[in-house]
Amino acid sequence: xxxxxxxxxxxxxxRDYDFLFNEMFxxxxxxxxxxxxxxxxxxxxxxxxxxxxxxxxxxxxxxxxDREGLKFNDGNISMPIEFKxxxxxxxxxxxxxxxxxxxxxxxxxxxxxxxxxxxxxxxSTNMAMSVLPALTLGVYDVLIEHGESSLVDxxxxxxxxxxxxxxxxxxxxxxxxxLGIISTKAVPQDDGTYRVTGTKIxxxxxxxxxxxxxxxxxxxxxxxxxxGTKGISLFLVPKFLPSDWKSGDLAGxxxxxxxxxxxxxxxxxxxxxxxxxxxxxxxxxxxxxGWRVGELNTGMALMFQMMNQERLATGMMGLGLAEIAYQNxxxxxxxxxxxxxxxxxxxxxxxxxxxxxxxxVRRMLLEAKVNNEGCRALAAWTGILLDQMHSDDPKEAExxxxxxxxxxxxxxxxxxxxxCETASxxxxxxxxxxxxxxxxxxxxxxxxxISKIWEGTNGIQALDLAGRKITQNMGKNLRHxxxxxxxxxxxxxxxxxxSEFNKPLHQGVRGxxxxxxxxxxxxxxxxxxxxxxxxxxxxxxxxxxxxxxWAKMAKISIEKRGxxxxxxxxxxxxxxxxRIFPETVSLAAKIQSGHKTVMEFPTEMF
Numbered sequence: 172x173x174x175x176x177x178x179x180x181x182x183x184x185x186r187d188y189d190f191l192f193n194e195m196f197x198x199x200x201x202x203x204x205x206x207x208x209x210x211x212x213x214x215x216x217x218x219x220x221x222x223x224x225x226x227x228x229x230x231x232x233x234x235x236x237d238r239e240g241l242k243f244n245d246g247n248i249s250m251p252i253e254f255k256x257x258x259x260x261x262x263x264x265x266x267x268x269x270x271x272x273x274x275x276x277x278x279x280x281x282x283x284x285x286x287x288x289x290x291x292x293x294x295s296t297n298m299a300m301s302v303l304p305a306l307t308l309g310v311y312d313v314l315i316e317h318g319e320s321s322l323v324d325x326x327x328x329x330x331x332x333x334x335x336x337x338x339x340x341x342x343x344x345x346x347x348x349x350l351g352i353i354s355t356k357a358v359p360q361d362d363g364t365y366r367v368t369g370t371k372i373x374x375x376x377x378x379x380x381x382x383x384x385x386x387x388x389x390x391x392x393x394x395x396x397x398x399g400t401k402g403i404s405l406f407l408v409p410k411f412l413p414s415d416w417k418s419g420d421l422a423g424x425x426x427x428x429x430x431x432x433x434x435x436x437x438x439x440x441x442x443x444x445x446x447x448x449x450x451x452x453x454x455x456x457x458x459x460x461g462w463r464v465g466e467l468n469t470g471m472a473l474m475f476q477m478m479n480q481e482r483l484a485t486g487m488m489g490l491g492l493a494e495i496a497y498q499n500x501x502x503x504x505x506x507x508x509x510x511x512x513x514x515x516x517x518x519x520x521x522x523x524x525x526x527x528x529x530x531x532v533r534r535m536l537l538e539a540k541v542n543n544e545g546c547r548a549l550a551a552w553t554g555i556l557l558d559q560m561h562s563d564d565p566k567e568a569e570x571x572x573x574x575x576x577x578x579x580x581x582x583x584x585x586x587x588x589x590x591c592e593t594a595s596x597x598x599x600x601x602x603x604x605x606x607x608x609x610x611x612x613x614x615x616x617x618x619x620x621i622s623k624i625w626e627g628t629n630g631i632q633a634l635d636l637a638g639r640k641i642t643q644n645m646g647k648n649l650r651h652x653x654x655x656x657x658x659x660x661x662x663x664x665x666x667x668x669x670s671e672f673n674k675p676l677h678q679g680v681r682g683x684x685x686x687x688x689x690x691x692x693x694x695x696x697x698x699x700x701x702x703x704x705x706x707x708x709x710x711x712x713x714x715x716x717x718x719x720x721w722a723k724m725a726k727i728s729i730e731k732r733g734x735x736x737x738x739x740x741x742x743x744x745x746x747x748x749x750r751i752f753p754e755t756v757s758l759a760a761k762i763q764s765g766h767k768t769v770m771e772f773p774t775e776m777f
Contacts, residue, residue: 177609177610177611178231179230179233179234179495179499179610179611180498180499180502181226181230181295181296181495181498181499182222182498183218183221183222183225183226183292183295184291184494184547185215185218185219185222186736187544187547188218188287188288188547188551189215189218190736190740191547191548191551192211192214192283192551192555193211194727195548195551195723195724195727196551196552196555198214198281198283198551198554198555199211199214201555201558201559202281202283202558205281205558205559205561205562207279207280207281207558209280209281214284217269217280217284217288218284218288218292221266221288221289221292221293222292224260224261224264224266225292225293225295225296225297226296228257228260228261229257229261229293229296229297229300229301230296230297232251232253232254232257232297232300233296233297233298233299233300233611233614234611234614235251235253236251236253236254236297236299236300236447236448237299237445237447237448237614237617237618238447239251239447239448240447240448241379241440241447241448241450243437243439243440243450246378246436246437246438247378247380247437248378248379248380248437248440248450248452249379249380250379250380250381250448250450251448254299254300254381254448255380255381257297257300258300258303258333258381258382261304261333262332262333262334265277265278266289267304267307267308267332267333268308268331268332268333269284269285269289270282270284270285270286270289270308271308271311271327271330271331272315272327272331275311275315275327275328275330275331275332276328276331276332277331281558282554282557282558283551283554283555283557283558284554285308286480286483286484286487286553286554286557287487287550287551287553287554288554290305290483290484290487290488290491291487291490291491291494291547291550292491293305293491294487294488294490294491294492295491295492295494295495296495298446298449298488298491298492298618298619299446299447299448299449299618300448300449301488301491302375302376302446302449302488303336303376303379303381303449304333304336305481305484306336306337306338306339306375306376306481307330307333307335307336307337308337308480309337309339309477309480309481309484310330310337310338310339310386310388310477311327311330311331311337312476312477312480313388313405313464313473313474313476313477314326314327314330314407314464315327316476317405317464317465317473318407318462318464318465319462321421322407322421322462322464324421325421326386326407326409329384329386330386333382334382334383334384335382335383335384335385335386335409336376336379336381336382336384336385336386337385337386337387337388338374338375338376338377338385338386338387338388338454339374339387339388339474339477339478339481340371340374340377340387340388340389340390340454341353341371341390341474341478342371342372342373342374343355343369343370343371343372344370344372348627348628348631350390350400350403350471351398351399351400351403352399353369353390353391353392353403354369354392355367355368355369355370355371355389355390355391355392355456356368356369356391356392356393356394357389357391357392357393357404357406357461357463358393358394359393359394363462364460364461364462365391365393365406365460365461365462365463366458366459366460366461367389367391367406367408367456367458367459367460367461368456368457368458368459369389369391369455369456370453370454370455370456371389371453371454371456372452372453372454373441373451373452374387374451374452374453374454375449375450375451375452376449376450376452377437377450377451377452377453377454378410378437378440378450378452378454379450383411383429384409384410384411384429385409385410385435386407386408386409386410387407387408387409387410387435387454387456388405388406388407388408388464388474388477389405389406389407389408389456389461390403390404390405390406390470390471390474391403391404391406391461391470392404393467393468396467396468397468400471401468402468403468403470403471403474404463404465404467404468404469404470405463405464405465405469405470405473405474406461406462406463406464407461407462407463407464408433408435408456408459408460408461409429409433409435410432410433410435411429411430411431411432411433412429412431412432412433412460413429413431414429414430414431416431416460421462433459433460434456434457434458434459434460435454435455435456435457435459436454436455436457437452437453437454437455438453438454438455439452439453440452440453441453443621444617444620444621445614445616445617445618445619445620445621446618446621478626478627479575479579481625481626482579482580482582482583482626482627482632483553483557483579483582483583485583485587485622485625485626486546486550486582486583486584486585486586486587486622487550487582487586488587488619488622489546489586489587489588489589489590489591489619489622489623490543490546490547490550490586490590492590492594492615492618492619492622493539493542493543493546493589493590493593493594493597493615493619494543495615496539496593496594496597496598496612496615496616496619497536497539497540497543497593497597499597499601499610499611499612499615500535500536500539500596500597500598500600500601500605500612501536501540501600503600503601503604503605503610504525504526504527504532504536504600504601505525505527506525507525507526507601508521508522508523508524508525508526509523509524509526510523510524510526510528510529511523511524511528512524512528512529513529513530526600532600534750535596535597535599535600536600537743537746537750538593538596538750538751539593539596539597540743541721541743541746541747541751542589542593542717542751543593544724544740544743545717545720545721545747546582546585546586546589546717548717548720548721548723548724549578549581549582549716549717549720550582550586552578552720553574553575553578553579553582556571556574556575556578557571557575558571559571560572560575569651570651573644573647573648573650573651573652574648574651574652576640576643576648577636577640577641577648577649577651577652578716579640580632580633580635580636580640580709581632581636581709581712581713581716583626583627583629583632584623584629584632584633584636584706584709584710584713585709585710585712585713585714585716585717586622587619587622587623587629588623588629588710588713589713590619590622591616591619591620591622591623594612594615594616594619595616597612597615598612598613598616629706629709630705630706632709633705633706633708633709634702634705636705636708636709636712637690637694637701637702637704637705637708637709638694638698638701638702638705641687641690641691642691649687653680653684656680656719657680659676659719659722659723660673660676660677660680663722663726664677668729669722669725669726669729671745671748672721672722672725672726672744672748673722675718675748675752676715676718676719676722679714679715679718679752679755680715682711682715682755682759683711683712683715686708686711686759686762686763689762689763690704690708690762693765697766699766699769699770700765700766702766703765703766703769703770704761704762704765704766707758707761707762708758708762710754710758711755711758711759711762714751714752714754714755714758715755717747717751717752718747718748718752721743721744721747721748722744724740724743724744725740725741725744727740728740728741728744729741
């Protein structure tokens, strides 16, 4: 490591995951009932193995990746040599394909391991590295579910192994969130393939030299497609074609040699605030051969399947960076002496007291710690629901699908909003040192900032929650959430030790019901009301879900008092309800104030 660069501290939150998946939720029995050969010993072995691997292989090159970044030269992107060797080690260890099917060379573990534990630990140790396998897995999942068998046979094993990587290509220079106006064209050929032409921007890992082929999932329109988003289809377009490829049929082609260039080129790589070792590319498709995935004109629905997966991954990215920022600021605070306790010196033999005597330092660290642990609990629940979505029991599948629909915008927006605040707060704990590169925390602040923008900005997530997820299927999503919530509140209303958690939770849930009715009623009369309150509503909702998590964690911890782990959980739950949860009061006031002050401001006076 460079002179003047401190080794960043990191210990994966293994104990927390053990608590969440084994005590808070019945993750292992659920996985077994769903047909996974997976017990809690295997889960802890997997978690510890991944934690050790990333700490040894990914973490030591994270600051190097930030400093050196990548080289763009004449259409080619070369990654730091250390990144290539780390990627290969992870690939050889099978760490990139834990959730892929065994028939494609994967481990076939439950989704919750990959979507939650893998994602958090991976992004804590090396954000820029972790997005490559995360995107590849998204392409793999869409392909095996919706691709024709010859496509699956040809591409799935390469994607699962990590020999090839994947991207999603949505955004165009003139079409960001508004994908209905994309202009990339896909012209059908006699052999069943399509010729894809157009330009896509902001493509993460669109070009790089870590894998021998890159498989792009591209949104495009066929010549006579309907207007708007209804006319978008999804195409699989590889960077290289197999050399003996002559027609649309992939059956019986040798897999190994892909040398024929497919008209896919990179014309630029963005200079960014953070994630310097994650290429963000402008990609050009020029009469490139592509295969359609799924039915014609269903591209948006299929891409959203991947997008929702990546939205959850982005929320986990926020948590991962917030966690490592917290650990480093805490380590700093434990060593740092400045000033005296306001009630008199705590360490009279030293020149100054440790900064943990200062209420404001404790406030900052606790805010970080408690938000991180609350988000992790909600993530664990969401991860298990991702597995339950595939249950054979239609009731269970419907319940899980409804909750995942509801939680996705909240995990994405709330986790990343809070994470950006947390990384900033952790820099603040460290004072000037936090702003200096050598301690590593300012990099987490720069890296985490993309998470509020990626995969649909947080304002879009809030609109998705308030405008779509609340009302779809006659409000079914919300009903599925209200049952467990009201049941929990009822169960605990006469338990004296639970009242400090249960009462505020109960008030918050009643508030959520009233605000939801207000948003729907006023929003029908004036959509501006709903849109102006959506971001505050999303944050309110996030706090209610975290309150539910903290109340559940408190319940378990009350029964196990006397053990430091559970005592800390109980103290954290108290901090949440007394110092974080009250922001719901001001959020409610802002939502109720409506849209007029926002919309009546004269545009020309901005």
